[in-house]
Amino acid sequence: MEKGRNGIVFALTVLIIFHHCEECTADGEDTLSLGASLGGNQTLISNSVTFALGFFSPNGTSNWYIGIWYAKLAQKTIVWVANRETPAKKRPGVFKLSTQGGLGLFDAEGTSLWSVNMSNKASRAVILDSGNFVVLSGGNKSEIVWQSFDHPFDTWLPGMKIGGKKKLVCWKNSLDPAPGLFSHQMDPSGIRQFVMRWNNSVQYYDSGAWDGKRFTHIPEMSLKGSFLYSVENTTSGFYISFALSPALKVLTRFVVQKYGVFQLYALFDNTTWSVTWSQPRDQCSVYNICGAYGSCTSKNVLSCSCIEGFVPRDNRSWSLQDWSSTGCIRQIPLNCDTRNGSSDGFLVSSVTLPDNQASSYPASTKKDCEKACLHNCSCTAFTFNPPSEPCQIWSGDFPSMRNSSSQSNSDIFIRLAASALVKFDHQRPSSKRKTTVSIVGAVLGVVAALAIALCIYSFFMWRRNRLRSMQMGADSSNSFLRMFSYR
Structure with a gap:
């Protein structure tokens, strides 16, 4: 009480x-x-x-x-x-x-x-x-x-020491400051360099080792007149802080963004922040940026989309650009039975898959490679690119895919349910799809050419017969008139 x-x-x-x-x-x-x-x-x-x-x-x-x-x-x-x-x-x-x-x-x-x-x-x-x-x-x-300053958030301010075990961790999304999946920290292996990691496990960027004046992968640090750096090497770790040159009258901050990029912002007019430096420069190289079965595009603006046959797992998260933690899911589940085989098929896709998830299979033809994937219920994609990599099979979900239609050296066949292939107008599994499309296209082309030739021939025959009939009519009605052709 x-x-x-x-x-x-x-x-x-x-x-x-x-x-x-x-x-x-x-x-x-x-x-x-x-x-x-x-x-x-x-x-x-x-x-x-x-x-x-x-x-x-x-x-x-x-x-x-x-x-x-x-x-x-x-x-x-x-x-x-x-x-x-x-x-x-x-x-x-x-x-x-x-x-x-x-x-x-x-x-x-x-x-x-x-x-x-x-x-x-x-x-x-x-x-x-x-x-x-x-x-x-x-x-x-x-x-x-x-x-x-001893408990950093996602932002590195002038005068703040980062290093040792201190981490900068991004927002989960624009409405939730809870820790996201991307962090910036000193290399846990002991190398004096900063690294960026996904889910505190997969490293996808490093600054290069400290050489006494700069981090080797950041040549901009050698430029004089902007930033002043201070380093401390203590028993608890290696730390670095920065300060602005007294001549600069701007506000600056480094930030780990929710999409895994480390950026430097500057405020020049007291109204708008400008990004003056960013790493990694290729934003699609950020590990798993679009989540499972998501494809990354980064031309002027970073964007993610689900590959065909897949939809966002959580539409609200995607609207907040929280792609990495949700990703995409299949619209129609696969149909696979190890004893009775599979009715699934394959869709040719222009994405790049992570090499470290592939396993080789001794198949001499693309058809054999496809069969090997279909009889393995965990197989979700395959490539056949002889002679260097004849048959490569992927299992599980795909992180870190990217749209690479201009860079792809070989076709990638993504496994989909047969009904999904029909629904999205992909008539056949990938092993026959290209041949079928080529044959149909050739036949349609020949038919179209013959139809056009027949129309032209019929027009000229009609025109010649008409002129002849007009000439005969004119000659019988007036013997003084002489007929001339249009030619």
């Missing part, structure tokens, strides 16, 4: 703080003192009015987060989120620095959503002009006992 009463009192206390937070801290200051809270639309503003800290809710959602953004920009550009996996529902909640020195976020019912316990007693928390939110010691007022 006593515990229940205490819980009710705590919840009521939080609600009172939430509704009367104007009495707890002054809106617009840069400091959160012991026992003070933020709630509702209240914010902390850095001294030079560069950054703000407070509650925000992505457009179209009812979820609320504590975050940091650029204070002067009309459109919020979020650079850090505290509770990216545990949002407050429907209402902002309360962000508080307790009298005991603990930093925490509570929802309107008093449930803890996010917290930090400092080993040293805190005195206050401050949002700095660098975008770093720091908690200062109660003893040494300038000693930092906790800081947001």
